[in-house]
Amino acid sequence: MPTEVAIRTQALTRRFGDLVAVDHVDLVVPRAQISGFLGPNGSGKSTTIRMLCGLLLPSEGSAEVLGFSVPREAEALRLRIGYMTQRFSLYEDLSVLENLGFLAEIHRLSAPRRKARIDELLGLFELGSRADQLAGTLSGGQRQRLALAAATLHEPELLFLDEPTSAVDPESRRDFWEILFDMVDQGTTILVSTHFMDEAERCHELAILDQGRLVATGAPRELMDSIDAAVVEVECERSRAARLHLEGLPEVKSAAQLGTRLHALVDRSVDDPVARLERSLADARLAASCRAAPATLEDVFVAATQAGPEHAR
């Protein structure tokens, strides 16, 4: 009976010399969902994904992916996973069709199956008219669709996507996610890393990474509801001055510009955070209107990544 957990790691750690890229990560990724890795650059997202694919050896800890122990059983696992690398990794001097044909042969799809599957993917990813174009001459969005098509040729159970939409316009990004949801409906498990909040919000489950440590996990809604701070929305003519003032207050964990407004995260111990901030800003001769607001994912992210180690998880 297949387990309902696709990935489980225990104290997964990877060091590069003195740098701890991934620091004792305990992660559980459920099946048939989109799970997101959210974190700034260098937070260990790619390194974790590479360890889960068996491309990097963990320095410490263990990982089980689709029931296979990694890296020991990585070779057997490779038949059942797809991996879309952060950098475009198909052959730029080969055409769309040649690239897909090559990988289909490497995956040993039978000749009729190969043709059917490639036709299906060309249709799904709207690459039919580009079949004979060299991959190197495709646009960002087309390359990304080709890379996803290549990663899913052999219909993997588990798909790793490492910042798949970083070089893509917003519309292509939306279409891309539509395809991902279709795949999940058919039972595929997807682990995607991103630093876009709107993408992160679409994931079923999120894991926030900061400097190699897992600092928060849960569904996006859950994370927003359970944020460990009061969110105060501040509107001020002189928003920059207001932000600097707020950041100087000891009870304010952070103040970030969100559009025309500021979002200040205030320590839970403060009784009436709205009144507290209003008073403080007025004292500083900064006319502002403050009100309590629901937390956004960005607030969650800021709270999680700026908290010191003692606040981790």
Place this chain on the structure above:
Amino acid sequence: MIPRLSVARIAAIARKELLHLRRDHLTGGMIGGIPIMMTLLFGYAINQDVRHLRAGVADLADTHRSRALTMDAQATQVVDVVARVRSATELRQLLVEGKISVGLLIPRDFERRAERGARPAAQLLVDGGDPIVLGAARGLVELPLAGRSPPSPRAETFALRTYFNPERRSPIHIVPGLCGVILTLTMVLFTSIAIVREKERGNLELLITTPIHTLELMIGKIVPYVVIGYVQVTLILTLGTLLFGLPIRGSLLELATGVGFFVAASLTLGLLISTLATSQFQAFQMTFVSFLPQMLLSGFMFPFDGMPVAVQWLAELFPLTHFLRIIRGIVLRGADLGQVVPDIWPLLLFFAATMSLATLRFRKRLD
């Protein structure tokens, strides 16, 4: 554990390599361009039968006989008189300046010396910096002197008979060796970038996440180049036969077999380099570092027997050393494969060792 290799996967890799070659006109051009260019250059340019050395003459005697001597020297075609000077000092100066490589000094007392016949009548100044020039010039020492009674005709100890290349033409000697030199260069070069290029372009991260077996990848990478190696040998030998009258005395099939062993050994050397190098540039450097000693020490440039024993041992490690013996044996001496077995098994050993090392060095991982 014996891996079950998939022929389909090997074919897929080989086909992909050919697609790369088709798109890469520079490399594609090298396949035909290098053999044609080098065969023509070496065939026409390298000539160890040296003639027309630039010579200077200082004829201080200026007699009928001394002028005849200069003309006789010129008539041998070994030297071309390009300068005439009035003193030994000037002659030496020309030699220092590199304007001549041979100087003919005819002293004032030339007539007297010629009459007596006890001491040499004239002096030959030779630039010893080039051993082949020196050898050719020494031939002039034997030049008979007009009017002087020839030395009693004495029987020579040895009568020389030149086998396999009776006219002593250089191309006959050079062209078979050239096959080996060109293959060493192109085969190693092609495969040395085969893996490091995928690493550099980021393709490898995708490829090693697929279920492909390392050995499938390695074999798939060398198969297309074996075919290319045969194309090159065919080109060189055809040119050699048509332009330089190269005789192919042994069996073509046996020659092809020998070529196969050598090509395989060179290709896996390239693969090994490719797993060691971290960039294409490094792979190029390593290729040339491996190429130069092979070219210099294999017996292609200089006679193998003339090298110190320790260097000979080193040279025995090179595939080119053995291939030169095989191809010269089959092409020039009409030897059969059985007679060159002592040079075949080192090639097989080299192939097996480099292939194993390359496969072991290559990890389907990024760290």
